[in-house]
Amino acid sequence: MTIDATKRELLVSGAAVAGMAIASGVTLVAPASARNAGEPASNKVRWGLLIDSNKCDTGCDECVIACKTENGWQGQDRPTTDPQWIRKVNLKDNKTGATHSLPVMCQHCENPPCVDVCPTGASMQRADGIVLVNRHTCIGCRYCMLACPYKARSFVHEDVTGQKPHMPRGKGTVESCTLCAHRIDVGGTPACVEACSTKAGKEAIMFGDLNDPESDIAKELSKHVTTRLRADLGLKPGVHYRGI
Amino acid sequence: MHHYKIILGVLLIVLVGFAISSVQAKHGNIPLPHPAKATGGDQCVEPNDIMRRNHMTYLMHQRDETVIEGIRGKKYSLQQCINCHATVDPEVQESKVRTIKPFCAECHSYAAVKIDCFACHNPALPLEKISDTPLSKMIAAHLIEAGDSK
Numbered sequence: 001m002t003i004d005a006t007k008r009e010l011l012v013s014g015a016a017v018a019g020m021a022i023a024s025g026v027t028l029v030a031p032a033s034a035r036n037a038g039e040p041a042s043n044k045v046r047w048g049l050l051i052d053s054n055k056c057d058t059g060c061d062e063c064v065i066a067c068k069t070e071n072g073w074q075g076q077d078r079p080t081t082d083p084q085w086i087r088k089v090n091l092k093d094n095k096t097g098a099t100h101s102l103p104v105m106c107q108h109c110e111n112p113p114c115v116d117v118c119p120t121g122a123s124m125q126r127a128d129g130i131v132l133v134n135r136h137t138c139i140g141c142r143y144c145m146l147a148c149p150y151k152a153r154s155f156v157h158e159d160v161t162g163q164k165p166h167m168p169r170g171k172g173t174v175e176s177c178t179l180c181a182h183r184i185d186v187g188g189t190p191a192c193v194e195a196c197s198t199k200a201g202k203e204a205i206m207f208g209d210l211n212d213p214e215s216d217i218a219k220e221l222s223k224h225v226t227t228r229l230r231a232d233l234g235l236k237p238g239v240h241y242r243g244i
Numbered sequence: 245m246h247h248y249k250i251i252l253g254v255l256l257i258v259l260v261g262f263a264i265s266s267v268q269a270k271h272g273n274i275p276l277p278h279p280a281k282a283t284g285g286d287q288c289v290e291p292n293d294i295m296r297r298n299h300m301t302y303l304m305h306q307r308d309e310t311v312i313e314g315i316r317g318k319k320y321s322l323q324q325c326i327n328c329h330a331t332v333d334p335e336v337q338e339s340k341v342r343t344i345k346p347f348c349a350e351c352h353s354y355a356a357v358k359i360d361c362f363a364c365h366n367p368a369l370p371l372e373k374i375s376d377t378p379l380s381k382m383i384a385a386h387l388i389e390a391g392d393s394k
Contacts, residue, residue: 040313
């Protein structure tokens with residue numbers, strides 16, 4: 001009983017705090033994602049994705065196209081060395097013959113092995129859980145590429161020109177999905193998420209704050225059982241999959 | 245015998261002195277850098293003499309703050325350098341873009357400093373971006389000015 005009472009008190013006091021936030025009118029007006037200029041990423045937030053493979057079409061690659069356009073990477077028909085930040089993976093159950101498809105990108109692990117192995121600290125995790133390569137200190141050793149079980153990272157083998165102003169890229173460094181940090185930092189959503197709902201009309205990818213119980217993604221995660229790729233490795237990816 | 249040594253010594257000193265003075269003369273002939281005027285406004289984020297001495301420190305801090313901590317929209321940024329200091333260079337993409345490279349190279353080649361910012365960062369801005377934004381209006385005004393001066 002006492003435990004229950006304590007729980008109740010906690011809940012009530014929590015509600016009071018939420019009420020105050022509403023009264024002040026600051027917490028509700030600004031979306032959780034919008035940060036002021038000059039403010040660093042916060043560890044109160046944990047960005048993640050929820051990918052519903054049931055909604056994802058085998059032939060559709062709008063998310064990949066959107067990522068290429070947004071971040072300015074493209075293949076040059078050299079599959080062994082071309083960069084690849086996001087790719088579509090088609091799965092087939094050999095017994096039943098059923099197929100489905102899902103996008104795979106950097107899983108933004110809570111315990112990222114790419115960060116563990118980096119000799120210079122260039123492979124890093126931001127306070128809000130986004131795993132990045134700091135190209136200023138990357139020496140291109142590619143240990144992180146070996147460490148990543150999701151094959152999420154690419155090495156830039158060739159000279160790059162015409163980069164997007166928000167996404168500098170250059171030969172001799174490793175790169176991967178940044179969860180569109182440049183968009184998130186100004187209150188936006190990743191390009192793949194946007195393209196999946198606007199271009200493909202599928203809404204198979206959901207983006208949000210996993211730490212905020214009121215966010216759409218957290219509500220959806222609490223409703224349905226989801227899978228994280230290679231959950232047995234204990235890396236705690238920020239990307240959740242449904243239907244695999 | 246001693247005279248011979250003294251004469252040789254004096255000759256050596258004269259020769260070395262001549263060599264040094266000729267190097268100095270050459271050095272003096274190298275023109276001082278005159279970087280192009282910025283297209284965006286009259287005043288940089290700091291006074292010119294402070295920018296000339298400290299811009300690399302500001303940029304180094306800014307790049308770490310942005311990439312590692314996710315801080316954006318602060319006073320110093322390489323993108324802002326490009327926005328204001330990129331100029332049309334006939335040698336780069338047939339003047340279809342503005343590029344900051346000549347502006348940086350002006351002093352860096354004088355001081356023999358090699359930077360590699362632009363191995364990854366795009367030094368150029370497309371001209372077709374010109375629309376109604378204040379910056380693009382400034383660029384347009386600058387282009388007209390540059391055309392007049394020719």
